[in-house]
Amino acid sequence: MSQNYLNDNGSKEKMIVGQNYFDELVMRSFFQDIKVDERNGNIECKIHDIVHDFLQYLTKNECLMLDVEMDDTKRKKVSYDKIRHFTSMQSTDREFLEHFLPDCKKLRTLVYSYSNSIPIDARVEMIAELKSLRTLILLQWPFKEIPETMGGLIHLRYLDLSGNSKLKELPSAVGSLYNLQTLRLEGCRSLTRIDVRRLINLRHLYVEDCFSLRLIKGIEKLTHMQRLDWFYVRDGGDEGGNKLEHLTNLNQLQGCLVIDMDRFPSTAENNAAIMKNKAHILDLYLFFAGRSRSTEDDRQIMNRLEPHPSLESLIIFRYEGGTFSDWLSSLHSLRVLRLRDCLSCEILPSLGKLASLESLEILGLHKVSKVGVEFLGIEQGQTSSSSSVFVSFPKLKKLTIEGMGSWEEWEGVEEGNSENITIMPFLDQLTIERCERLKALPDFLWKTPLQKLNISNSPILKNLYGQENGEERTKISYIPSIQIQDTCCIC
Template structure:
């Protein structure tokens, strides 16, 4: 399947959508120098001339395959410094990325999606894709590097974060993200505990110091979805720590082994609590009958349902 040659002469074209074109293997955008928004399927192996599109603002579905001399490479994105929204699927086995070389000049980038589908040395690849500090929205899928890159919890403008299908055994210290408003943690099947490190608390901050640390200071919505191994959510009782002071909506779905929720949650301004497919929690917080029902009865909207 090929695009008509005439498309290469559409010099003033600003938006191109090639979604659902499953037989399309490559396109040539060399002459589409005014293109601002490009949406493609994440199986399109070659976007020839992508480096020429220096005014591109949206690139959705950039696919870096296992092999091929004629194939997309991360380095092709180096000079696309007007990008505001970028989605990358990385399958390469031996991708070498010089740290920050791809993202360093993308000061306008607000939204980034990184999909790591079995790449070699995923931690090195992730380290090399450190986004600019002004990033506001981030999705990370299928990451299997053990630990996330340190830059993740230094994105102080980040407002929305989704971690999905990542093969990591513990959660990073996301409580350090000062601007985070929405957090989704989905299908991290190896995580057995939400530990206090998730709150971003340093050891010195739990001491007798008079300074107060606020963990997740702007978080409003928090979703935990299909965490099959999750059994415990650790409590933090230090008087020097304020946790999630703006939390208004909490959703726990299909966390079948999770035994209880931490007490600090009932001190937050929760307006909505949704629990589905989590039998221990359903029994513990069941309306009028659960042992802990009294602790949550003040929340205006509560939905607790079985599978």
């Protein structure tokens, strides 16, 4: 995208065209050993050695990678005026870089990892003269500030400053980079604010691990934004901070989004449907961290964060509401759900009707003492007298429940009322850890096709199911893999 290699003819978004190109090359085995980071979409892959060598031969006059010091013989062969793409990794050759960069007037790509051979200011000054740059990657530079001269790189489409832990603020001149499509600032932990109001072509913004970031000024105006990996809801002082309502109109967002909340919402935020229209967000992380709030505050926030029904993965962390919002039971495309450290919740939500759910993790809900049939999605009065067949958790394969210190009872369905009810027909793996008070597992579990049962740090269950010749042990004897132990590794 940054080199304008994608021929879309105006009919498709370039992201889609680029993905199609990549998928086509994968299908033809041009790319191999594909690894995709599900959260940020980063891709690692390889190409065959022969293909690699051939490509290097074809592009030897355009592409230069310098990962060691270059000897004089090779230096003389470099055609500075023809080089378009340059990567410098761990180079300590100061003299070469000082003479090389100024001569590469037509450089389109510069990937430059920091080394201490040349003062930062001198290097930035050289880079600022490369007016044809489309892609600039400066990894782990100890910037405290970026000079205004960087605003002269008006053709820049891709800028990566990740790992610059001392950088506190981007200069106003960055607003002059009106062609910028992608801005990566991951790991810039001192960064406090970003002004994106004039970056009208910005489509991809990555700010994971920018823990001090309180304000992305103008983010609400970039309605064509496609990727925003992390959004910190913070108090920004006099200038104001990020607000949930800033996300309301960013309905083109795709992939994964983490919303990290550290303050109370405003009245306007409570009255806005923040996530409902974001059909392309597939993975959503909701972190209710930081300052203490009342259960009603969290409940109101959660109600406003109802996702689009197309959501596939959801993690809720440190939610302090007493009960979960009703919308949680209606996400019928949801495949993965994790509820963690929701310390005020006393009742598990009704999840049994989630038609696509394959993996469910419930961790650290310490106030839950009983899990009833409502968890299975079975409504009161629903018995075998009903003519319709009900399947609870129709696709669930993996169930993990950990750290439920108050949990004593797991209620099943009475034998006479279960003829038209099927529960967890595809359950493959069940893990129960640190549930010290749980008295027994429900009998419906022994009708599931369980392949793995792991029980640890749950002494009552260990005594009940751990005796080799015990009556309860015979109920689980059909399971191929059973592990019942006193201790577990807590990470």
